[in-house]
């Protein structure tokens with residue numbers, strides 16, 4: 036199993052290219068199931084989750100070409116991939132595939148809308164908490180689907196096409212918003228989704244669906260209106276830059292000190308997190324085609340955060356921000372409201388010398404003046420990168436084990452950081 040070895044202490048100076056967003060690419064790839072035409076996606080990140088979803092879509096009959104070639108490209112950052120679901124050969128998404136990646140449950144929306152049936156394994160829990168699907172089921176039922184849950188599978192049928200309806204989400208769900216929006220594009224009549232997620236990834240998906248011929252208004256607000264159409268066509272669409280990768284490297288610069296331009300990053304995608312980072316004493320400015328992040332010689336001021344749906348502070352940056360706060364000049368409170376078990380990095384940060392106590396959904400971080408390198412274990416995607424951030428400022432050597440978590444969501448992390456002067460390498464074994 037690969038490990039990442041870091042020797043802390045170097046400032047970061049230079050440029051880091053920001054990749055396409057994992058959390059936008061995955062639903063966009065799934066949207067290819069809605070049409071028998073080709074969907075070309077530009078700026079698709081080269082990540083384990085993307086490769087896994089290619090396998091899952093392949094099981095349904097989706098073919099793909101990478102930059103015009105059938106084989107997967109070994110070199111290069113984010114790629115252009117064309118997906119073609121000319122024929123859906125299987126409407127079942129089996130446990131063996133869905134259990135490997137939670138987002139694959141989302142195939143239920145397009146399969147049901149296009150084929151009138153879908154049989155999709157329940158995703159089950161994951162390290163950061165339970166991942167319920169009640170809102171997906173409620174919402175699809177509101178569109179007229181008949182749904183049974185049997186033997187760990189959600190079996191959905193809509194033999195006479197889905198029918199538009201008004202659905203009010205009882206709580207904000209990014210995944211259920213993606214799925215209901217995709218399903219409603221092919222439903223009969225109008226669907227109004229209220230209390231919908233406003234995340235940039237929802238907007239990116241809506242724009243792609245519109246390019247495919249869907250009629251959608253209001254994406255990015257909490258009310259999305261969709262007029263169903265008979266069929267969707269192919270399109271060419273670009274994945275937005277990854278706001279979580281952007282925030283992660285911004286926090287890495289804040290932690291290690293230095294001056295880095297995040298190339299291709301967009302401030303509007305993570306205004307709240309950048310405002311929070313600015314309060315720590317980090318300088319953030321817009322530059323041509325990117326964001327400049329600087330912290331030189333000043334200490335890190337403590338700032339409290341509460342994770343919230345967009346436009347609030349994202350749960351996917353909570354662990355990284357906690358990594359930064361471990362060396363702040365005082366106490367900060369970090370409250371997680373989205374997932375019930377997203378604090379597994381606390382124990383590992385403590386191994387590096389961090390002082391953190393947990394009180395329910397809040398972590399109280401008492402900043403220390405130095406961290407010391409140690410072997411640590413990645414427990415989930417964002418937790419693992421918080422350990423990398425801490426390792427960049429820790430004295431001596433930190434080894435992050437179970438790097439496959441990082442490979443789900445960070446393209447060429449060690450190359451991007453070492454390109455800015457960090458001592459970081461992957462040790463393959």
Ligand SMILES: CC(=O)N[C@H]1[C@@H](OP(=O)(O)OP(=O)(O)OC[C@H]2O[C@@H](n3ccc(=O)[nH]c3=O)[C@H](O)[C@@H]2O)O[C@H](CO)[C@@H](O)[C@@H]1O
Pocket residue numbers: 058165166167168169170171172206207208209210211232234343344345349350351372373374
């Ligand atoms: C609102 C929010 O911040 N969503 C995050 C969530 O999206 P993801 O789509 O994974 O999760 P949801 O947005 O659906 O979940 C938000 C909340 O709703 C609950 N829920 C969800 C579906 C359901 O049927 N029933 C239910 O109760 C979840 O348990 C959670 O507490 O994780 C992603 C990966 O970390 C993040 O990128 C998203 O920003």
Ligand SMILES: C=C(OP(=O)(O)O)C(=O)O
Pocket residue numbers: 058137138161163351416417444
């Ligand atoms: C936890 C994440 O992904 P997933 O929801 O696919 O597990 C994430 O992107 O931080």
